[in-house]
Amino acid sequence: DQQVKQNSPSLSVQEGRISILNCDYTNSMFDYFLWYKKYPAEGPTFLISISSIKDKNEDGRFTVFLNKSAKHLSLHIVPSQPGDSAVYFCAASAGGSQGNLIFGKGTKLSVKP
Amino acid sequence: DGGITQSPKYLFRKEGQNVTLSCEQNLNHDAMYWYRQDPGQGLRLIYYSQIVNDFQKGDIAEGYSVSREKKESFPLTVTSAQKNPTAFYLCASTSQTGGNEKLFFGSGTQLSVL
Numbered sequence A: 001d002q003q004v005k006q007n008s009p010s011l012s013v014q015e016g017r018i019s020i021l022n023c024d025y026t027n028s029m030f031d032y033f034l035w036y037k038k039y040p041a042e043g044p045t046f047l048i049s050i051s052s053i054k055d056k057n058e059d060g061r062f063t064v065f066l067n068k069s070a071k072h073l074s075l076h077i078v079p080s081q082p083g084d085s086a087v088y089f090c091a092a093s094a095g096g097s098q099g100n101l102i103f104g105k106g107t108k109l110s111v112k113p
Numbered sequence B: 001d002g003g004i005t006q007s008p009k010y011l012f013r014k015e016g017q018n019v020t021l022s023c024e025q026n027l028n029h030d031a032m033y034w035y036r037q038d039p040g041q042g043l044r045l046i047y048y049s050q051i052v053n054d055f056q057k058g059d060i061a062e063g064y065s066v067s068r069e070k071k072e073s074f075p076l077t078v079t080s081a082q083k084n085p086t087a088f089y090l091c092a093s094t095s096q097t098g099g100n101e102k103l104f105f106g107s108g109t110q111l112s113v114l
Helices: none
Strands: A010-014 A019-025 A032-038 A045-051 A056-059 A062-067 A072-077 A086-093 A107-112 B004-007 B010-013 B019-025 B031-037 B043-051 B054-057 B064-066 B076-078 B087-094 B109-113
Touching: A010 A019, A019 A032, A019 A086, A019 A107, A032 A062, A045 A056, A045 A062, A045 A072, A072 A086, B004 B087, B010 B019, B019 B031, B019 B087, B019 B109, B043 B064
Parallel strands: A010 A107, B010 B109
Antiparallel strands: A019 A072, A032 A045, A032 A086, A056 A062, A062 A072, A086 A107, B004 B019, B019 B076, B031 B043, B031 B087, B043 B054, B064 B076, B087 B109
């Protein structure tokens, strides 16, 4: 049973528009959420995170929104750039233990010029 | 520059053979982790170590073994007992074991069966 779900395997967006990647979770004990970006044959790189005490965190073009009542978070990228094309993984942990990060299956974002 | 180095980039395993994937970090991180990624899947935790000479099983530890004799090194052995070893293996580390610190990942090792 998946605790972290990314229901859209892929997303295609035009350059300059907004990309919205979604993530749902089932475990109410999760209190820390992260987004990672991954290029083929490379390791994931950290993008942005949010603690459950917040509902929004912003870093440049990237904003993560957390809706605890819906157990839903989303990553907004605006404006989208071709270099943003990658697989984005949502991850969650409970109790601050990074070893127990649970990852979603990822969403492949394609930003077209 | 500080970082996590995984080697080799590509590795081939014959039937019945044990192979070892290397992971070295010079970030002075206490905790290190091994994940496995299969196509279209998320990352699944194999083993992790929060301190030298100690490690714990993750969700899919069967058929794998690890050691943590030095803080900088956390090698993963894929044993012959792992019947489906073909996957992309990722090593990661973090500086704190109990706080909300992000994981740093290596560039990965693609293991295939001959």
